Amino acid sequence: EDQVTQSPEALRLQEGESSSLNCSYTVSGLRGLFWYRQDPGKGPEFLFTLYSAGEEKEKERLKATLTKKESFLHITAPKPEDSATYLCAVQVRSNDYKLSFGAGTTVTVRA
Amino acid sequence: GAGVSQTPSNKVTEKGKYVELRCDPISGHTALYWYRQSLGQGPEFLIYFQGTGAADDSGLPNDRFFAVRPEGSVSTLKIQRTERGDSAVYLCASSLGAGEYNEQFFGPGTRLTVL
Numbered sequence: 002e003d004q005v006t007q008s009p010e011a012l013r014l015q016e017g018e019s020s021s022l023n024c025s026y027t028v029s030g031l032r033g034l035f036w037y038r039q040d041p042g043k044g045p046e047f048l049f050t051l052y053s054a055g056e057e058k059e060k061e062r063l064k065a066t067l068t069k070k071e072s073f074l075h076i077t078a079p080k081p082e083d084s085a086t087y088l089c090a091v092q093v094r095s096n097d098y099k100l101s102f103g104a105g106t107t108v109t110v111r112a
Numbered sequence: 113g114a115g116v117s118q119t120p121s122n123k124v125t126e127k128g129k130y131v132e133l134r135c136d137p138i139s140g141h142t143a144l145y146w147y148r149q150s151l152g153q154g155p156e157f158l159i160y161f162q163g164t165g166a167a168d169d170s171g172l173p174n175d176r177f178f179a180v181r182p183e184g185s186v187s188t189l190k191i192q193r194t195e196r197g198d199s200a201v202y203l204c205a206s207s208l209g210a211g212e213y214n215e216q217f218f219g220p221g222t223r224l225t226v227l
Contacts, residue, residue, distance in 0.1 A: 005154075035215075044116070044203050044218035045155065088154050098143065098210040099168065102154025 003028040005091055007103035014110045017078050022106045024089035025071040032097050034072050036065050037088040039105070045088055079110045114138070116219035118204050124225045125194055133189040133222045137206030144187050145216060146179055147203040155203050161187060162210060194226045 004027040014020055026034065033052050037045035049058045051067035058065050062083060064075040074087055086107045090100040117136040125131050137144050143162055147155035157171040161181045169179070176194075181187040191198055201223050205216040 037218075042220075044205075044220045047215055047217060050215060090154070092214075096168070098145070098160050098162075098207075098214060099157045099171075100145075100147075100155070100216060101157070104152065104154050 003091060003093060003101045005089060005101055005103035007087075007089060007106050009106060010104070011107045012109070014076070014079050014108065016080060016110055016112050019075070019077045019079070021076070022074040022087055022108070023071060024074070024103055026089075026091050027070075028091050028093050028101075030094040032092045032094045034067055035090045035092065035100060036063075036072070036074055037090065039086045039088055048087075076108070079108070081110045081112050084108055084110045116204055116206055116217055118202075118219040118222050120222060121220065122223045122225075124227065126227050127194060127196060129194050129226075131191050131194060131224065133191075133202050133224070135187045135189070135204030135206075135219060137185065137187070137204070138217060140208070141206035141217075142184070142209050143207045143214065143216075144181060145205040145207075146187070146189050147205065147218075149201045149203055149221070151200075158189075160210075191224075194224075196226050199224055199226045 008023045036048040039045045049065040054069045062077045066073045086105040088105045090102040119134045146158040149155040160168045164184045176192045179189045201221040203221045205218045207214045207216045
């Protein structure tokens with residue numbers, strides 16, 4: 002069975018204090034790994050898709066990387082507006098439509 | 113352009129009642145998905161439509177849950193004889209298709225509370 006584990010569950014950062022979130026996965030035949038941001042009371046907002054080990058993608062202060070066993074979301078010099086829950090999800094080749102999500106990491110950035 | 117919309121945003125019902133949740137996908141998106149999210153958890157897959165047909169309904173928890181998409185656009189998730197354990201946020205997502213173009217874009221969700 003596909004498993005996605007995110008750590009830590011919660012992360013409190015000072016503004017400007019860079020950090021990383023981890024998403025480790027166990028799947029058969031990874032098609033893609035997805036990162037989403039979710040604000041309270043809102044639906045998940047798409048950030049990145051990574052398809053192969055070694056791939057990296059960046060957007061503003063966020064950078065996502067992928068290995069064969071895990072993905073990292075690096076937040077560089079975060080601002081309070083980066084406070085949110087970050088979800089990762091995997092998709093396998095045999096079901097190239099279903100997303101299997103981790104429980105998320107809730108990031109709080111203090112000014 | 114307009115994103116995925118869901119109505120109602122909140123629904124409070126009593127145990128045993130019937131509810132319908134509506135999803136309007138992004139125009140032109142042929143694939144539509146329903147997920148359910150409990151507090152502190154990630155979304156869990158319920159059902160996937162390609163066009164009008166349910167291509168995979170393996171995530172529906174039991175036969176009290178049913179979803180339709182009669183014209184290949186709007187979808188309705190129907191829950192019969194609601195139970196307290198059905199309380200959750202129901203999320204709808206859409207994508208251009210499956211496979212290569214399947215980044216899924218989510219709506220704001222419907223928060224269902226069963227008393």
